[in-house]
Amino acid sequence: MxxxxxxxxxxxxxxxxxxxxxxxxxxxxxxxxxxxxxxxxxxxxxxxxxxxxxxxxxxxxxxxxxxxxxxxxxxxxxxxxxxxxxxxxxxxxxxxxxxxxxxxxxxxxxxxxxxxxxxxWSYGVPELLHADGTRQRDRLIGATRIAAPGCNASTVELSLAPGIAAGVIEATDIVSVLAVGPSGAGRALKTNLLASEILGSANPYAVGGTHRHIPEIIQGLRWAGATEATVSFTPVLVPMSRGILATTTARLAPGVDADGIRAAWEAAYAEEPFVHVLPAGSFPRTADVLGANTALIGLAVDEAAGRVIIVTAVDNLAKGTAGAAIQSANIALGLAETCGLNINGVAP
CATH class of the missing domain: 3.40.50.720 (NAD(P)-binding Rossmann-like Domain)
Incomplete structure (x- = not known):
C-alpha cells in the first residue's frame, strides 16, 4: 500500500x-x-x-x-x-x-x-524508554499527529533514558555538552553562521540554561522515571555542516559499577535497529553516522568522579529530525519501522 x-x-x-x-x-x-x-x-x-x-x-x-x-x-x-x-x-x-x-x-x-x-502531540522518539517499561513507539501506533523531536533533545534523551529507567544513575546533576553543526539552526542567513565566523573556531551559544531544548530533555527524562531532573546543557557550534556529538555525564547511583552501567544500556538498546551501543573502549564520531538514521553510543565510567560518561553521535538532520519523522510515520501507519531508512553512514 x-x-x-x-x-x-x-x-x-x-x-x-x-x-x-x-x-x-x-x-x-x-x-x-x-x-x-x-x-x-x-x-x-x-x-x-x-x-x-x-x-x-x-x-x-x-x-x-x-x-x-x-x-x-x-x-x-x-x-x-x-x-x-x-x-x-x-x-x-x-x-x-x-x-x-x-x-x-x-x-x-x-x-x-x-x-x-x-x-x-505524540512525541516522535520511538526508542525512548518509559518508567513503566514501555517505549515511546507504543504511543505512536495509529497516531495522526506526531511531533518530531528537537535534534539536541532526542540525542540527550537517548543518552540518558536507559540509566534513568534502570535506576543506575541520578537525575539531579546531569551535565551535557554538545558539539553541533550549524545546519541545525536552519538555512536562513545569520551572521554568526557565516563560514568566516565558524571556520577554525568553536562557538558556544545559549549558555546558562537558556537553550529551548532543555524543557524537552527534562520532559523525556521524566517519562523515563526521573521524579526530579536538572540538566546543565551547553551546545557548541563547530565547523562541520551537520552532526551532533553529545558528551553527557551523570552521577552513579549508590552501589553501581561499570558492569551495571553497561548492562542497563545494552539491555535497553539490544533490539533497536537504529540505536547501537558500542563495545567497551569504543566511542563514536559524527562521521560514522553521516546521512544515516543511526545513533551510536559509547560508555565509560569515571570511578574517581563517580560518574558515567555517555558519548552519543547522530546526524542532526537525519536521526535528529527527518529520519525520526519518517521512522515515526512508519510506525503510525503500521509499516516496518525501518522502511526507507538506512543505518549505514557515508565515509570518508
Whole structure:
C-alpha cells in the first residue's frame, strides 16, 4: 500500500533532508513540496543534490496545497505550524518537525518559546524508554499527529533514558555538552553562521540554561522515571555542516559499577535497529553516522568522579529530525519501522 506525501517548508535543510529520505521510501509517494520565498522555483535549483526530484516545483505553503494527501510533513520555523495544522483534515497524518507540538507544559512553552501554545502531540522518539517499561513507539501506533523531536533533545534523551529507567544513575546533576553543526539552526542567513565566523573556531551559544531544548530533555527524562531532573546543557557550534556529538555525564547511583552501567544500556538498546551501543573502549564520531538514521553510543565510567560518561553521535538532520519523522510515520501507519531508512553512514 502506498501513501501520498506533501512536505511543507521543503526548501530548508530539514525539508531537504526529508526529500532526500522520502525519495528512497518504497511506500511514500512524494507529490507536493511547498516553500515560502522559494515558491515557483524547482527543487533542483534549491537542492542541486536531489537529482531524482530536480524537476518538482515548490508551491506556496497553504492548507489547500497540503490537504488531500495521506501524510503531511512540516519543516517550518517554530510558531509557524500550529495555526496551519489546525486547518488540515483530521484524517491526514501530520508530522511536525518544528517545536510547536513537542512540549506538554504551557508554562515551559511560554518561558522558552513564547507565543500561542498549541498543545503536545505524540512525541516522535520511538526508542525512548518509559518508567513503566514501555517505549515511546507504543504511543505512536495509529497516531495522526506526531511531533518530531528537537535534534539536541532526542540525542540527550537517548543518552540518558536507559540509566534513568534502570535506576543506575541520578537525575539531579546531569551535565551535557554538545558539539553541533550549524545546519541545525536552519538555512536562513545569520551572521554568526557565516563560514568566516565558524571556520577554525568553536562557538558556544545559549549558555546558562537558556537553550529551548532543555524543557524537552527534562520532559523525556521524566517519562523515563526521573521524579526530579536538572540538566546543565551547553551546545557548541563547530565547523562541520551537520552532526551532533553529545558528551553527557551523570552521577552513579549508590552501589553501581561499570558492569551495571553497561548492562542497563545494552539491555535497553539490544533490539533497536537504529540505536547501537558500542563495545567497551569504543566511542563514536559524527562521521560514522553521516546521512544515516543511526545513533551510536559509547560508555565509560569515571570511578574517581563517580560518574558515567555517555558519548552519543547522530546526524542532526537525519536521526535528529527527518529520519525520526519518517521512522515515526512508519510506525503510525503500521509499516516496518525501518522502511526507507538506512543505518549505514557515508565515509570518508
Amino acid at each position: 502506498s501513501f501520498t506525501v506533501a512536505v511543507a517548508g521543503a526548501s530548508g535543510y530539514a525539508g531537504g533532508e526529508l526529500l532526500r529520505l522520502l525519495a528512497a521510501h518504497p511506500e511514500f509517494i512524494l507529490t507536493t513540496v511547498t516553500a515560502h520565498s522559494n515558491a515557483g522555483q524547482s527543487v533542483g535549483s534549491v537542492h542541486p543534490h536531489l537529482r531524482s526530484l530536480a524537476d518538482m516545483v515548490f508551491v506556496e505553503t497553504t492548507p489547500e496545497n497540503l490537504n488531500g494527501h495521506d501524510i503531511v510533513f512540516l519543516a517550518l520555523p517554530h510558531g509557524a505550524s500550529g495555526a496551519l495544522t489546525a486547518q488540515l483534515d483530521e484524517g491526514v497524518l501530520v508530522v511536525d518537525c518544528g517545536a510547536d507540538h513537542r512540549l506538554e507544559s504551557e508554562e515551559d512553552w511560554a518561558a522558552f518559546y513564547g507565543g500561542e501554545f498549541y498543545g503536545a
